[in-house]
Amino acid sequence: MLSHTVLHGPRILSPVAASALKARRTQTFRAFYATIRSLRQPPPTVEVDDLDPPDNDFILSLLKANPSLRDTKSYLANFGVRPPVPEHAAVFPSTILNDSTPTFPKAAPDKSDKQPEQVKPGPSPILSSILNPVYRRTALVKLQGPFTNKQLDSIARGMVYLEKLGLVSVIVVENDQVRGDDGERSALIEEIMRVVSALEAQGAEARPVLGTVVRLGPNPDDDQLREPRDFIPPEAHVFPSDLVAIRSALRAGEIPVLPPFALDSFCRSVRIDANDVLGALARGMVEAAALDDNDMNLSPRDPHADYFPDINLVPLRLMIISREGGVPSYARTGFPHLLINLTSEYDYIRNTYDPSWSKEKHSSLSNLSLARTCLAYMPPTSSAVMVSHRSPSSLIANLITNKPAVSSSLPHALLQGNRKLTRDTPTLLRRGLPIQVIRSPADVDKAKMNYLLETSFKRTLDADAFYKRLEQTLDFVVVAGDYVGAAIVTNEPSSDSSEPISYLDKFAVLPSHQGDGTVDFLWVALHDESYGLGHPFSINPNGGKEGKGEGRDLVWRSRDDNPINKWYFERSSGHMRMGSWVFFWCDAEKRLRVEEGRRANAGLSYIEEWEENRLSQWADIIPKIPSVWK
Incomplete structure (x- = not known):
């Protein structure tokens, strides 16, 4: 008996099958509609505390950065391996190098009278790139708590990722919860040790620097400087000799973690505002790096001197990590600013700040002032980022691209419906231009x-x-x-x-x-x-x-x-x-x-x-x- 299969003819379904098919189509349509509708709505905010990081979290963070060719070149310019300078290289004045005197070819050497030269074996380029993958730079970090243990672990993971990419953090810990308490000093030291433990648990080496690094009061040389009228220098200062503990930690491959302590005129260690500590460090580290460069250029470098050539003390980034995130903006209906030009927007943002924002973000304006102070001393290419503890992976994107999460120049309609814009979106700050x-x-x-x-x-x-x-x-x-x-x-x-x-x-x-x-x-x-x-x-x-x-x-x-x-x-x-x-x-x-x-x-x-x-x-x-x- 032969069977015949109809491939393109009509099919008659039983009432039960028809009803099942109808229900299936309805379910499919609802799922499709829900998918389309979800594209128009921002995804629900998921606390980072509720999630365990995947094993490839670091790689995913690099891929999400999505750097352009210009971003990649900029990153390599800052962190790429620097070619070693020959110790006995001859230095000629520019007038000689640019002289129009013709150059005559040298006579071929007589090989019969010369012994074969001893070729000194050098390290393998591949081995060198593995042992010293990047040229390390420094970042100033304000860690503004209090944070839970899981939140602190997430932040520490971000610091370790940055260190892998060549950015070594100098962390100043601020805990708003213990300000003014009787056990303030011991509570701050305990918080320092929590941060150090969290960093070490993520595989980093950290060192608590409990001694005073900064000195209370303005720098004695401030009278000779011409600062802008509305610029207020930090109420603390640092001399290059005060940075010995930070240099020692960086030289040993450790992340220094500091409390907001300062030495007053009676040589007492007192607590001050962490913003003054960071402002003093920004200025002091830049000045110390300039002295290092002068000493290295003017005289032969002492191998035992307190100088490590593959770490640049000049801060490349200022990172303000808190529970608040960025500076709220009217254009974002209270969501954070994406990019701030401090030179032209600073006064306007302060004058138009909505008082109702201060309830949830009481330190936004003080952190805005901190960014302005530090960037005034840091190089023009440096930037600051204000970020929530919920988005530590965004620090990698900022390091590689030095750009905001979403461009502020996009059409307002696209910014309003952009999924990347949440209350935890970081704010990137630059010194900017008028x-x-x-x-x-x-x-x-x-x-x-x-x-x-x-x-x-x-x-x-x-x-x-x-x-x-x-x-x-x-x-x-x-x-x-x-x-x-x-x-x-x-x-x-x-x-x-x-x-x-x-x-x-x-x-x-x-x-x-x-x-x-x-x-x-x-x-x-x-x-x-x-x-x-x-x-x-x-x-x-x-x-x-x-x-x-x-x-x-x-x-x-x-x-x-x-x-x-x-x-x-x-x-x-x-x-x-x-x-x-x-x-x-x-x-x-x-x-x-x-x-x-x-x-x-x-x-x-x-x-x-x-x-x-x-x-x-x-x-x-x-x-x-x-x-x-x-």
């Missing part, structure tokens, strides 16, 4: 602007034609620092004689400042002055409109082979390709919000009716803007 808004072409420093544009674009500027056009069309110029970056916005006439087109004519940052936060600082100021106007979080305290007015669509063009286009794609509302150009635009956020509210849940289509006219205008006007390059 930001100013210029309205008149006469106030532009043409020489500095020419250098900025030609260096950034690597082309020669037709200065006469460029500034002649600006005199007729300039809306405003945002300048970062001493012309290390600029955004030039012009008003281009529209074809129907309506509101002029707001056109981003130039956006440039010097190569030496790309990757140090200047690009984000500049774009945020551009946002606050153009398409972000009208929002309470767009108050620009740098001479702009301070958030008052109506936002306007911002449009610009870029060559289709421009490598920065990926960055533009992420920050624009839309783009349109036309020949060898790509046109980008950012919608006026206030108007877009009104349109979305008007349509309620219907949402916006890809191109609205009111957008069709503007797109045709842009396609007609923008390509006709003349080039200003020779």
